[in-house]
Amino acid sequence: MKLIKDQKNYLIILVIGLLVFPFIVTSVQAEAIPISAPSNLKAYDKPNDGGRNIVLRWDLVAADTILESGFAGDEIYRSEDPNGQFENIGFALKGSGQYEDQSATDGKKYYYYVKAVYANGFAQSKVIGPISSRAQWFNAARLNVLIFTFLICFLVIWYIERAKKGQKLFVRRIAGLDAIDDAVGRATEMGRPILFSFGLSAITDVVAIAALSILGKIAKKSAEYQTKLLVPNYDPIVMTAAQETVKQSYIEAGRPDLYNETNLPFLTSDQFGYAAGVDGIMLREKPGAVFWQGYFYAESLIMSETGHSIGAIQIAGTTAITQLPFFIASCDYTLIGEEMFAASCYLKPEPQMLGSLKGEDTSKAIILAILIIIVIVGTLGVLLLKPLPLINNTFELLQKWFTAQ
């Protein structure tokens, strides 16, 4: 009997204990973190903006840096009169320590304070002010962007003007150009036709223009060797341009009689349908040389596989980065990206393209010079950190200058 009574008492104590325990724990926890006000509050006009913004920054209170401390965040209060009524304008999440007031009126004077919100109380900072927002005429943080933009624009325009005036500008010969000649020659030797495809290029793709001048060269060679040239098309406008180019080349080669428009047909304007169509032509005509020049998507894989299986020499060229790996793996020679533009400038220098190419090249030279110089400074800076900390400081300064914002 006594035992049962004891057990009952024991149970009551246990239940009460369990109920009270959380309160003890939480009160101990709350006591462990003192309620303090945010300190070191600073307010300033947000730089480099169109006005209406004031930035507030303060040091986090101790409870803010502890997880699960029951600290909620900070409330922001604003007034136009330091002694008047302050209005709650916003809330900063735990751990942020800053707030951007985006509702200020330019020129108006404001006063602020920040109130830390604890689980069991508040503490507010000192009032600061007056502070007002204003708009800036130049975004000084973007000076570096301005310098680079101006430099590149200037170089491109300058070289285009020079090229327009007919000045000779050097472009190196791309190895792929020899490969083109060889391929045309090989097809002729084997007595097989040549196939050329623009892929899915539209006339608005710059790469289509470059491909056209490469087609011009191939057409001229094929006219000289009297080898049949097939150009199946995906885009009707590109087709018209291709027909013009080929006709012109045949005239230049003195063989306008060989030109036959049915060799440059329109196939279809759907991706895999085009691939299947080109595959069919390749299996029927068995071309000895195949040129993939222009913009390609996933169909490149299907077409170049068939080209390989019929034993043709394949030469690809595209700016489509995602397709380049597959072309390199399945073709005999591939013009990679800008190499196509260089090749086309080498073959047929058009002022715009040539000037742009030179402008880009000079920009690259400048970027390379910057890279090399600063990397050397940086390396020296780390190596000579002890005796000459100045070098490392210079490096860090230079590096920081490139921060874009």
Place this chain on the structure above:
Amino acid sequence: MRNQIPLIIVFATGLIIIITFFIPHEPFGSLEQRFLIWYSIVAGFTMLLGLDSLTRYHLVRIRDKMSGWGFSIVLLFGLFLTLGLGFYTWAKYQSPFTLGSPFMYLYTYVIIPLQATMFALLAFFIASAAYRAFRARTSEATLLLIAAVLIMLGRVPLGGWLEKQVIDLLDFIPGVHLTALKSLSIFALINDWIMDIPQTAAKRGIYIGIVLGGIAMSIRIILGIERSYTSGS
């Protein structure tokens, strides 16, 4: 005049967008925002234009009974079915995009399978090209294929599995204890290194070139030297 006005518009809008990037002060700051909103609206009309030329193209095919004109009917049927269900759902459910509506039914059971399967075809084509066309004919292609194989091994659990098999096999040889190597995951480390260092370096170099090309192109457009965007109209 007719040819001048578009060039003036391109020049003015392009230049204003560049200037507002550097000048936050009014009126430039809000002018940029205004232009961007307009751009969004005009871009919407551009998409409708695509619909217009698509229907015209296929109507002509049907009218002239060109080869495959039956498929043009299929295409137009799909188009008008979608439009019909779309506006019907919109009227009935307040928004065409309510899950469980007829319009979303079409999305789930027609668009998703068609779109996803189109690109799933490529897995087969890659496999067949791997067997029949990807050849190490030049030193460049060899390097490319080796890197590709290392990535294909290291990026998925295959590399780790292969390592484990090799180590287990070698463990039978007395005196050789390689169990410590098991946790190394060599293929995965090779994969990470290739991606982080040489791959990143080359992509950066390539893209610096591409970005410069893009800037040059934009300059030519703004200055009216490059006009190919007006062709086709």
Place this chain on the structure above:
Amino acid sequence: MIWNIIGTWIAAGLTIAIFSFLYKDNPLYKFAEHLYVGVSAGFGVIYVWAFDLKPMLIDRFISEHGIERWILLIPAILGILMFSRWIGKFGYLSRLPISFTVGIGAGLGITASVQGFLLPQIQGTLLPLTTINNIILVIGVITTILYFYFSHEFKGKTQYILRVGVVFIMVSFGASFGYTVMARISLLIGRVFFLLSDWLHII
């Protein structure tokens, strides 16, 4: 419920129709492909209408007042001018909205490329050459840029620079190759998973 089952069968049928291209180009595939083009075009129109023209133009025109309201007519007119290309004599007017969008695109592109790509990428390459990885990274970037530098003939010993550049480019293309293969297989897994689980309930 019955509708979902029918839907799954339609989806499975279309999936198989597309896969039939693997055997050869056939009418079933062509049917699915044309259906896809039509349906997705229709979908695009509903999208543009529901997410763009209605909320950004029409709703706003109703809710705005004063000058703000009439200013909205500018993009509306520009947009409508797009369709003038079909009216022979006024076809040239469609160039005006195109010019506007092209101008904005070009303007945004220039500063974004410099601020968002060139500067941070140059900054990311400014590394002290104190670790092997830093050295490889810097050499890789420099030689790759030089590979695409066409204003100088690389003869004699300097042509090795191009050789080094090509090594980096090929390794990076190899990586892209591997990742692309991975991506395509994932898509196939997704489709096969659909067929096996949603349709056939095998897994």
Place this chain on the structure above:
Amino acid sequence: MKFWEKLGELDRRIIFTIIGLAVIIPLVLKITMPIRVSETVRNAYHSIEHLPAGSIVMISIDYDASSGPELQPMLIAVLRHCFKKDIKVILLGHWALGLPLGEIALNRVAAEYNKKYGEDYVNLGYRPGYSALMVGIGREFRDFFAADYRRVPIDSFPFMRKVHNYDQISLLVGLEAGATGDAWVQFAGARFGLKMFLGATGVTAPDLYPYLQAGQITGLIAGLQGAAEYETLIKEAGTGTLGMPTQSVVHGLIIIFIILGNASYFVLRKKKK
């Protein structure tokens, strides 16, 4: 030598059949494989893991069904992670045909965690012209998204009332199948300092590594394997984890194909000489 010639002429339909079987069999057998988590995914995971409850994460659906199998598992994993941590989610998208995929995933995951529309998450929808939009909402969301996906004004949702621009967004998660990822970095990241990590298809991911090294993005989830790694980190196995054994088998097969194909090529070339 006949063997090599025969091997070289193998019909592609045989190869197609082999690949088909290589995908089906491991899926049916439900093989599992351990997933190793890479640093880039771990960094992405930590960008969310370290956010306090109540922060806002914006997720951009920049893909459609054609890359859904790769990116949808990522979306589901990231949503689970956010909802687990009581983080609020804003969804939007730049690919017209992809947005319903976002809505489907949201509905599914929100139900798992008892999250309510308008209180814990919103879906803003789509506007055409992504670069203009990315710059524009950096100034004011309402100029472009006055209302959400279902045309409800965004000011009717309590947590959206204080969201005006990127300053109120703690993190952007872009799920990318194309060039929109670059645009997020160049327009939102560089201009407005918006912190972000990207999830990308295998095709796009390698091109995003330069951003990773330069610190322009905090992490990168690449392809289905990346999704599997994220699933491993949040301890919720999904289709990513499920697909990896199959992926491994097919990778192995393709590697064998490349080796066999090249072997026959070199043998035949030697013979010719």
